[in-house]
Amino acid sequence: MKRRLWLKKEVIWFTALLAILQIVTVSVSAAPLKPTAKPIKIGMVVWLTGSAAANGARAKVAAKIAVEEINKAGGIKNMGGVPLEIVFYDSQTNPPKALNASEQAITEGAQVIIYSVMSQELLAAMVANERARIFSLNCASAASEVYQRRFKYVFGTWPAAEVISESTVNLFDWLVKDKGLRVNKIVLVSNGTPYADGIIGGCLEPLKKKGHNVVDMVKYDAAATDLTPTVLKIKGLEADVVMGAGLQSDAALFHRNCYEQGFSPYITGYGTWLLEPKLAELLGPEIMGWMETRLIGTDTQAPGLKVQAYETFFVKFEPRMKVESPGNDPKGKGGAEAYYTVYVLKEMLEIAKSAEADKLREAAFKLRYPRDRVPIATISDLNWDEKGRVHGLTMVGVQWRNKGASRISVWPEDISTGKLELKGVKK
Numbered sequence: 001m002k003r004r005l006w007l008k009k010e011v012i013w014f015t016a017l018l019a020i021l022q023i024v025t026v027s028v029s030a031a032p033l034k035p036t037a038k039p040i041k042i043g044m045v046v047w048l049t050g051s052a053a054a055n056g057a058r059a060k061v062a063a064k065i066a067v068e069e070i071n072k073a074g075g076i077k078n079m080g081g082v083p084l085e086i087v088f089y090d091s092q093t094n095p096p097k098a099l100n101a102s103e104q105a106i107t108e109g110a111q112v113i114i115y116s117v118m119s120q121e122l123l124a125a126m127v128a129n130e131r132a133r134i135f136s137l138n139c140a141s142a143a144s145e146v147y148q149r150r151f152k153y154v155f156g157t158w159p160a161a162e163v164i165s166e167s168t169v170n171l172f173d174w175l176v177k178d179k180g181l182r183v184n185k186i187v188l189v190s191n192g193t194p195y196a197d198g199i200i201g202g203c204l205e206p207l208k209k210k211g212h213n214v215v216d217m218v219k220y221d222a223a224a225t226d227l228t229p230t231v232l233k234i235k236g237l238e239a240d241v242v243m244g245a246g247l248q249s250d251a252a253l254f255h256r257n258c259y260e261q262g263f264s265p266y267i268t269g270y271g272t273w274l275l276e277p278k279l280a281e282l283l284g285p286e287i288m289g290w291m292e293t294r295l296i297g298t299d300t301q302a303p304g305l306k307v308q309a310y311e312t313f314f315v316k317f318e319p320r321m322k323v324e325s326p327g328n329d330p331k332g333k334g335g336a337e338a339y340y341t342v343y344v345l346k347e348m349l350e351i352a353k354s355a356e357a358d359k360l361r362e363a364a365f366k367l368r369y370p371r372d373r374v375p376i377a378t379i380s381d382l383n384w385d386e387k388g389r390v391h392g393l394t395m396v397g398v399q400w401r402n403k404g405a406s407r408i409s410v411w412p413e414d415i416s417t418g419k420l421e422l423k424g425v426k427k
Helices: 002-030 053-072 095-107 119-131 144-148 161-177 194-209 228-236 248-260 278-283 285-294 308-324 335-352 357-366
Strands: 040-046 084-090 112-116 135-138 154-156 186-190 214-219 241-245 266-270 295-299 378-384 390-393 396-401 406-411
Touching (some): 040 053, 040 095, 053 084, 053 308, 053 335, 095 119, 112 335, 119 135, 119 144, 144 154, 161 194, 186 228, 194 241, 214 228, 228 248, 248 278, 285 396
Parallel strands (some): 040 084, 186 241, 266 295
16 A cells, blocks of 8 residues: 555656656747857958048948947847857058958958948959859949949949939039039049049030030049149140049149149039048148139038938947047048948848848849938938949038038038038139
8 A cells, every 4th residue: 555655656746747847848948049150240341541541440430330239239130130240351542452351351251241442442352252252242432343344242332433423413514504603614534543434434425415515534643743734734725614533632632733823613523522521631721712612522421411310320420439530530431331331231131041142142132221221312212233233322512611611512402501602603
């Protein structure tokens, strides 16, 4: 009898133990699994030294902020919450060095490349990621040649030269037809880089079709230390308007040589020709004051332009810049573009559910990135064509004021922050 009771008790205890184990097993299985996969590694090839180092410093800080935010919000959710990791590689503002940086990133395991470099650097560097079948995003180069090569794995988040050319021509047409600017002769000027040639070359035929008189297209060496011969040639052509594209250093030299030769045409341009804050410092108030009402350019960012996504970004970006890149003007180029590029990549990864290049390529064609999340000027949600060019970005016209102390967006008028001034310009 005692033996039967003992066996019964053992059965009861054993059954209870099984029940407890089942509960524990179910509880553990139902618990959310933390991602165990390695982070997706982004190699960012960026100009950290050289003539464009200020732009690169902004891009680096902005990209870091974006990665931190994405990881804090749960990483790539459609891939089980896999986080992002970003490593920076210095292009040194030099094409061969940019290629070396891209190759180093790939050797060290980068699964995606983000380029924040000049056009000539990108043209050299993107060969590496194409050969290795690594997907890449370009957030700084405008050269048409980047997309004319038809590489499979190079997509842009910065407008191609065709978009910039079209906006520049439309801005100029507005000055002539709506604002009464009288122009007899136009000279197009390029510093000979792929970036500048693409933009200025793209202006030629549209200007002619609109009935404007382009008398010459002049090129100079971006590394020149004296552009007086170029200025005298253009002055001899009796140009009313110089429409040019170049880098910050040669832009400042060109304006200074114009001042020294007493040549004051109406100048339209793009990007670092006119809109980088550093240009005013390089020229000084005397030259800026002499040229200011004749300086207007197109850009995707304009001081005072009410782009909510930019304002949201800048609140986070400015204090980080003061810590990580003190003395660097946070309103210059590089930051906003890099920030939203990381978010574009995030959305592509969500669609692709993979960092594999072909899947990301297909994801890029499917993505419609909301314009209200883009911290630069847009006309629609962003989408990408078969060449990898982004569509939906637009340019705004900006004019210097107050001897270089301020820049005002003047075109399109419905989003402008001030009225155009044509003081000192022939009408």
